[in-house]
Amino acid sequence: MGCKFIRENGDVCKARALIGKNYCFFxxxxSKEDLAVAVRNGGLNSRKNNLSLPQRAIRSPRDVIIVxxxxxxxLRAxxxxxxxSNSIFIGCNALMKAHEQSEIITRLNEIEKKLGTPEAN
Ligand SMILES: [Zn+2]
Structure with a gap:
């Protein structure tokens, strides 16, 4: 079934109506609220990231906190x-895990040196 919306020029909207509704999504x-969200998301998506954020060396947990x-x-603004932001947070999470791992390995190596145990490798 077609959308029953009549345009200002008298033409009927040619889009298909939503199932069980008289009108199309638009x-x-x-669906006004959904539409507003879709437009906003689409707008932000199509805009890409034009914030020209600085390239950062993210090596320490402190660097991760800054990012x-x-x-x-x-995001709040x-x-x-x-x-x-989700991708950035996932990346930060991975960096923190890698940092933790590398710290653990460093500490283990120091302990092994002190114990005089030959390093595994
Ligand atoms: Zn319509």
Whole structure:
């Protein structure tokens, strides 16, 4: 079934109506909120990341904190799409895990040296 919306020029909207509704997604009064979200997401998505954020060396947990803080502030201000921030947080998580692993290995090596145990490798 077609959308029943009539345009200003008298033409009927040619889009297919939503199942069980009289209007298409764009003209259905109930989907106004969804539409606003879709437009906003699409807008932010198509805009890509044009914040020209500085390239950072993210090596220490302190560097990770700076990046997380920066990202959260941009997210709260609505400057970046949650998809971007989610990717950044996943990256930060991976960096923290890698940092932890490398610290554990360093400590283990020191302990092994002190104990006089030959290093495995
Ligand atoms: Zn329509």
């Amino acid at each position: 003209h259905n009064p109930e 997380i803080e920066e990202t959260l502030n941009h 609505g400057n970046i799409h949650p998809n971007y």
